[in-house]
Amino acid sequence: xxxxxxxxxxxxxxxxxxxxFWPLSRKRRAKQLLALDGTxxxxxxxxxxxxxxxxxxxxWIITNGDCCGEIYKQLPRLPKKQVxxxxxxxxxxxxxxxxxxxxxxxxxxxxxxxxPSDQVIRxxxxxxxxxxxxxxxxxxxxxxxxxGIKPNRPETGYGYIESGDFAANGAQRVRCFAEKPxxxxxxxxxxxxxxxxxxxxxxxxxxxxxNALREHLPQTATILEKIAATYGTNKFAGILRKLYxxxxxxxxxxxxxxxxxxxxxxxxxxxxxxxxxxxNDLGSWTALHEHHTSKTTPTxxxxxxxxxxxxLHAEGNYIHAPKxxxxxxxxxxxxxxxxxxxxxxxxxxxxxxxGKVVKHLDExxxxxxx
Amino acid sequence: xxxxxxxxxxxxxxxxxxxxFWPLSRKRRAKQLLALDGTxxxxxxxxxxxxxxxxxxxxWIITNGDCCGEIYKQLPRLPKKQVxxxxxxxxxxxxxxxxxxxxxxxxxxxxxxxxPSDQVIRxxxxxxxxxxxxxxxxxxxxxxxxxGIKPNRPETGYGYIESGDFAANGAQRVRCFAEKPxxxxxxxxxxxxxxxxxxxxxxxxxxxxxNALREHLPQTATILEKIAATYGTNKFAGILRKLYxxxxxxxxxxxxxxxxxxxxxxxxxxxxxxxxxxxNDLGSWTALHEHHTSKTTPTxxxxxxxxxxxxLHAEGNYIHAPKxxxxxxxxxxxxxxxxxxxxxxxxxxxxxxxGKVVKHLDExxxxxxx
Numbered sequence: 001x002x003x004x005x006x007x008x009x010x011x012x013x014x015x016x017x018x019x020x021f022w023p024l025s026r027k028r029r030a031k032q033l034l035a036l037d038g039t040x041x042x043x044x045x046x047x048x049x050x051x052x053x054x055x056x057x058x059x060w061i062i063t064n065g066d067c068c069g070e071i072y073k074q075l076p077r078l079p080k081k082q083v084x085x086x087x088x089x090x091x092x093x094x095x096x097x098x099x100x101x102x103x104x105x106x107x108x109x110x111x112x113x114x115x116p117s118d119q120v121i122r123x124x125x126x127x128x129x130x131x132x133x134x135x136x137x138x139x140x141x142x143x144x145x146x147x148g149i150k151p152n153r154p155e156t157g158y159g160y161i162e163s164g165d166f167a168a169n170g171a172q173r174v175r176c177f178a179e180k181p182x183x184x185x186x187x188x189x190x191x192x193x194x195x196x197x198x199x200x201x202x203x204x205x206x207x208x209x210x211n212a213l214r215e216h217l218p219q220t221a222t223i224l225e226k227i228a229a230t231y232g233t234n235k236f237a238g239i240l241r242k243l244y245x246x247x248x249x250x251x252x253x254x255x256x257x258x259x260x261x262x263x264x265x266x267x268x269x270x271x272x273x274x275x276x277x278x279x280n281d282l283g284s285w286t287a288l289h290e291h292h293t294s295k296t297t298p299t300x301x302x303x304x305x306x307x308x309x310x311x312l313h314a315e316g317n318y319i320h321a322p323k324x325x326x327x328x329x330x331x332x333x334x335x336x337x338x339x340x341x342x343x344x345x346x347x348x349x350x351x352x353x354x355g356k357v358v359k360h361l362d363e364x365x366x367x368x369x370x
Numbered sequence: 371x372x373x374x375x376x377x378x379x380x381x382x383x384x385x386x387x388x389x390x391f392w393p394l395s396r397k398r399r400a401k402q403l404l405a406l407d408g409t410x411x412x413x414x415x416x417x418x419x420x421x422x423x424x425x426x427x428x429x430w431i432i433t434n435g436d437c438c439g440e441i442y443k444q445l446p447r448l449p450k451k452q453v454x455x456x457x458x459x460x461x462x463x464x465x466x467x468x469x470x471x472x473x474x475x476x477x478x479x480x481x482x483x484x485x486p487s488d489q490v491i492r493x494x495x496x497x498x499x500x501x502x503x504x505x506x507x508x509x510x511x512x513x514x515x516x517x518g519i520k521p522n523r524p525e526t527g528y529g530y531i532e533s534g535d536f537a538a539n540g541a542q543r544v545r546c547f548a549e550k551p552x553x554x555x556x557x558x559x560x561x562x563x564x565x566x567x568x569x570x571x572x573x574x575x576x577x578x579x580x581n582a583l584r585e586h587l588p589q590t591a592t593i594l595e596k597i598a599a600t601y602g603t604n605k606f607a608g609i610l611r612k613l614y615x616x617x618x619x620x621x622x623x624x625x626x627x628x629x630x631x632x633x634x635x636x637x638x639x640x641x642x643x644x645x646x647x648x649x650n651d652l653g654s655w656t657a658l659h660e661h662h663t664s665k666t667t668p669t670x671x672x673x674x675x676x677x678x679x680x681x682l683h684a685e686g687n688y689i690h691a692p693k694x695x696x697x698x699x700x701x702x703x704x705x706x707x708x709x710x711x712x713x714x715x716x717x718x719x720x721x722x723x724x725g726k727v728v729k730h731l732d733e734x735x736x737x738x739x740x
Contacts, residue, residue, distance in 0.1 A: 023697070306713070308739075310730050312723060317715075324713040325739050327393070327727040330720035334701065336713075343676070343694040343708060345687075350700030353682060357697040360680050369678075369695050 007109045008054045008135050009206075011099040012046055014063040014071065014117035015089055019358035020284045020351065023342035024320070027066045027370055032117035033074065036288055043117040044074055049124045050113065053131060060103070061117075062086060062095040081232075087241045093255040094220055094247035097213045101221075101228035104206040111139045112209060114202040114252075120291065122278025130275045131203070137169045137271055138203040142211070144257070145171065145203040148196025148272040149279045154186035157283060159198040159253065163272040164265045171271035176261050177253060196274050198253070200281075212256045220247045220255075285335045285351040289318035302328070316348065342369060377479045378424045378505050381469040382416055383570075384433040384441065384487035385459055389728035390654045390721065393712035394690070397436045397740055402487035403444060406658055413487040414444055419494045420483065423501060430473070431487075432456065432465040451602075457611045463625040464590055464617035467583045471591075471598035474576040481508045482579060484572040484622075490661065492648025500645045501573070507539045507641055508573040512581070514627070515541065515573040518566025518642040519649045524556035527653060529568040529623065533642040534635045541641035546631050547623060566644050568623070570651075582626045590617045590625075655705045655721040659688035672698070686718065712739060 018031020025031045032043040040048065047059060056077040063071055065085045072080055086095060096114055103110040113131065121127045134145040148161045159180055163172035177198065181189060189195035204212075213221040223243050230236045248255070260268045280291045292303050301316035308325035319326055321338040335351050337344040346354065361370045388401020395401045402413040410418065417429060426447040433441055435455045442450055456465060466484055473480040483501065491497045504515040518531045529550055533542035547568065551559060559565035574582075583591040593613050600606045618625070630638045650661045662673050671686035678695035689696055691708040705721050707714040716724065731740045 023695075307711075308736065310727050312726060313720070314715075319713075319715070321713045324708070324711060325393075325731075325736070326713045327715065327724075329714075329716035329723050329727070331704065331715055331717060334704075334715065336706070336715055338694070338708070338713060341677075341694060343689075343691045343696045343706075344699075345684075345689070345697065345701055345704065345706055346699035347701055350683070353699050354697075356682060357680050357699070361695075366678065366695070 007107060007111050007139065008113060009058045009060060009099075009103055009107075009110050010047070010050045010054050010113045010115060011060045011062065011096065011103075012043065012115050012117045013092060013095055013200075014043055014061050014067060015086055015095060016118065017358070018118060019355040021288075022354055022358050022361075023337060023339045023344050023369070028070060030067050031282075033067060033070045036282055037120045037291065041074055042119070042282070043071065045120065046115055046117050047075055047078070049121060049127060050115070050131065052128065053113075053135070060084070060099050062099060064089060084240075086244060088245045090244065090247045090249045092252045093213070093217060093250045094224060094244065096209065096252050097217070097221065097224045097247075098227060098244070100206045100209040100213070101224045102231045104210050105228060105231070108207065109139070110206040111135050112202075112204060112206055114200075116200045116281070119199070119279060119281045121280075124277075126275070126277035130273050130277070133170065134203040134273050137171055137273075138205055138208070140169070142208045142269050143169075143204065144208060144212070144260070144268075144270045146174065146257070146270065146272050147199045147201040147203075148274045149199050150274055150276045151190050151195065151197055154183060154190045155197065156180060156183055156186050158281075160189050160195045161198050161272050163194050163196060163274065167271060169271065171273050173265040174261055174268065174270040174272050175265050177258050196272060197279075199275075199279060202252070212260065216259050217248060217250070217255045220250075223247055283352075285318055285337065285346075285354065286348040289335070289348060304328070318348065377477060377481050377509065378483060379428045379430060379469075379473055379477075379480050379576075380417070380420045380424050380483045380485060381430045381432065381466065381473075382413065382485050382487045383462060383465055384413055384431050384437060385456055385465060386488065387728070388488060389725040391658075392724055392728050393707060393709045393714050393739070398440060400437050401652075403437060403440045406652055407490045407661065411444055412489070412652070413441065415490065416485055416487045417445055417448070419491060419497060420485070420501065423483075423498065423505070430454070430469050432469060434459060454610075456614060458615045460614065460617045460619045462622045463583070463587060463620045464594060464614065466579065466622050467587070467591065467594045467617075468597060468614070470576045470579040470583070471594045472601045474580050475598060475601070478577065479509070480576040481505050482572075482574060482576055484570075486570045486651070489569070489649060489651045492650075494647075496645070496647040500643050500647070503540065504573040504643050507541055507643075508575055508578070510539070512578045512639050513539075513574065514578060514582070514630070514638075514640045516544065516627070516640065516642050517569045517571040517573075518644045519569050520644055520646045521560050521565065521567055524553060524560045525567065526551060526553055526556050528651075530559055530565045531568050531642050533564050533566060533644065537641060539641065541643050543635040544631055544638065544640040544642050545635050547628050566642060567649075569645075569649060572622070582630065586629050587618060587620070587625045590620075593617050653722075655688055655707065655716075655724065656718040659705070659718060674698070688718065 014032045018025045021031045035041045059078050061083045068085050138145050160178040162175040164175045230239045282288050304319040306321045306326040310327040312329045314328040316333040319336045333348045335346045384402045388395045391401045405411045429448050431453045438455050508515050530548040532545040534545045600609045652658050674689040676691045676696040680697040682699045684698040686703040689706045703718045705716045
């Protein structure tokens with residue numbers, strides 16, 4: 001374990017906006033910077049649950065310019081120069097790739113743990129146990145490890161990993177990555193038992209990752225290598241700004257994992273560690289409501305954050321109205337979120353559409369509200 | 371008409387709280403003091419629509435101590451000493467009676483127009499025309515005139531007036547007053563054609579009114595006469611505070627009109643002027659929503675007062691959230707009202723229950739919120 005710890009570099013992807021959490025989430029206060037679950041923000045939780053596996057000096061964060069200031073504030077122990085702001089969002093492949101090329105130059109034996117910054121995990125001990133196992137697998141050879149989540153419902157909102165035989169290293173070989181399924185397919189996946197949700201958490205060495213990028217995304221790999229070569233010099237910021245936008249706008253799944261898995265489960269060296277540590281990606285207000293009520297099981301299913309409450313014939317509502325006295329009469333399954341300048345009124349069933357509000361506000365250039 | 375104008379005294383009843391308009395309505399900012407319809411408050415509208423019939427010096431307002439200050443502010447032209455604060459609410463009979471006994475001493479030919487302070491009337495000219503007719507009838511003999519509203523739906527929330535033959539004075543004799551009916555009865559009333567909503571607006575001379583009180587409510591009449599005798603002296607406030615609470619707690623309908631009408635349409639001298647001037651008593655958020663949408667007929671039935679709006683699959687909602695950008699997705703027929711310190715969430719069907727919130731707040735002694 002000692003060695004794994006020395007070479008383990010958590011890379012946290014924090015470039016998203018999380019527009020489905022509008023009006024709480026804003027450009028400069030994206031989902032990962034909100035304390036949606038408890039007192040710590042999502043990104044603080046992400047750091048804290050792996051901090052026993054790596055010192056602060058080994059954490060890297062890839063984010064955007066709007067979020068940098070808040071990240072410095074929320075994570076004061078992390079080196080500022082390891083918080084890298086993309087000049088423009090290019091999806092996950094270039095973000096991950098940049099970290100990999102930089103780390104390869106610093107530590108040829110680096111193992112990267114890639115973590116989205118906006119998920120919750122209930123059982124941190126179980127999570128760290130799986131992680132340690134994954135780090136060892138990733139450190140030994142050209143292996144790619146993905147954490148799969150055991151599904152508990154026929155979810156259509158996630159990508160799935162189809163796993164096959166167990167390998168000698170204790171993980172299951174990945175047969176293929178499946179796109180978000182329709183309801184019928186999702187039900188099949190659930191029954192089959194060897195399909196897992198793609199958590200977006202990966203472990204691989206900098207060497208494996210950079211080689212994979214050179215193979216599957218050669219132009220972008222060349223660009224990223226050039227940028228990485230200037231890291232730590234005063235040219236870095238300028239080169240990043242100039243070259244990064246030329247990278248392909250593509251996810252690591254599309255760019256590397258899917259073509260790689262097409263080589264077959266034996267040749268691809270992609271492994272899945274199926275896990276069950278109370279994972280939730282909090283994809284919407286509804287997911288947040290379910291996450292909380294599954295913990296607290298209030299009898300009426302209302303979850304109300306306010307300064308005083310009166311309810312009458314009200315069930316299953318998620319209401320966020322901090323300094324207000326809230327009275328709720330005769331309504332069911334609503335999602336109501338209020339901030340200083342905005343009020344969202346929708347239903348649990350429609351909370352996926354909240355991103356459309358932000359799209360509208362972007363179009364209307366109502367910048368104060370996004 | 372000149373004579374009528376000289377002796378006409380509008381008496382505005384402004385003692386109610388209007389708790390169904392919480393959280394906008396509060397003890398010191400009761401329904402009648404809110405601008406629910408347009409820029410004028412309800413009580414300002416009430417005064418303004420009769421001000422061509424009487425000078426400001428002839429207006430009287432019966433209210434409570436909580437509302438006095440705001441009434442002075444909203445109606446600066448009215449004499450402050452004619453804004454009388456009941457030390458305790460005793461329903462309409464004592465309130466109206468006190469005004470009648472005071473006015474009888476000032477002007478034996480006074481004709482009182484009794485007006486609730488929280489109604490809207492769309493066609494003010496039609497209203498004033500009826501009023502003038504009513505004042506003449508009330509001025510000539512022991513007549514009581516009530517303004518009846520032609521029903522346009524089988525409303526179960528109002529009392530009804532059953533009218534009979536036309537009298538020589540052009541009004542219809544009142545057969546009886548009917549309590550709030552059930553749905554079946556209300557439908558019958560609508561079909562019958564001679565049933566009108568009881569608007570709560572009455573016209574009668576001070577002499578008729580005081581005589582009627584002496585007959586039907588003798589103890590209370592004696593008390594009121596004693597209080598009225600001190601009006602204009604420095605004893606008035608003390609006597610009012612001491613004696614007024616001893617009055618019976620009863621409405622003018624129960625105390626006088628119903629027993630009087632039991633004498634029969636000929637003997638009672640109660641007349642109804644059926645009217646159709648776009649009356650609405652704005653009994654709830656839902657009534658307010660209907661009042662507005664009936665004027666503006668927005669295609670989606672949403673009525674949203676806010677600083678910016680985004681709607682998607684939203685219909686028939688009433689939303690009051692002044693300085694907020696409001697996003698409404700996938701909800702129907704909701705009533706959402708937000709103030710500095712409170713947020714009400716209910717449906718158009720349940721908005722009658724809003725008073726229960728205030729009851730709860732009263733019980734919990736959450737004084738800041740009531």
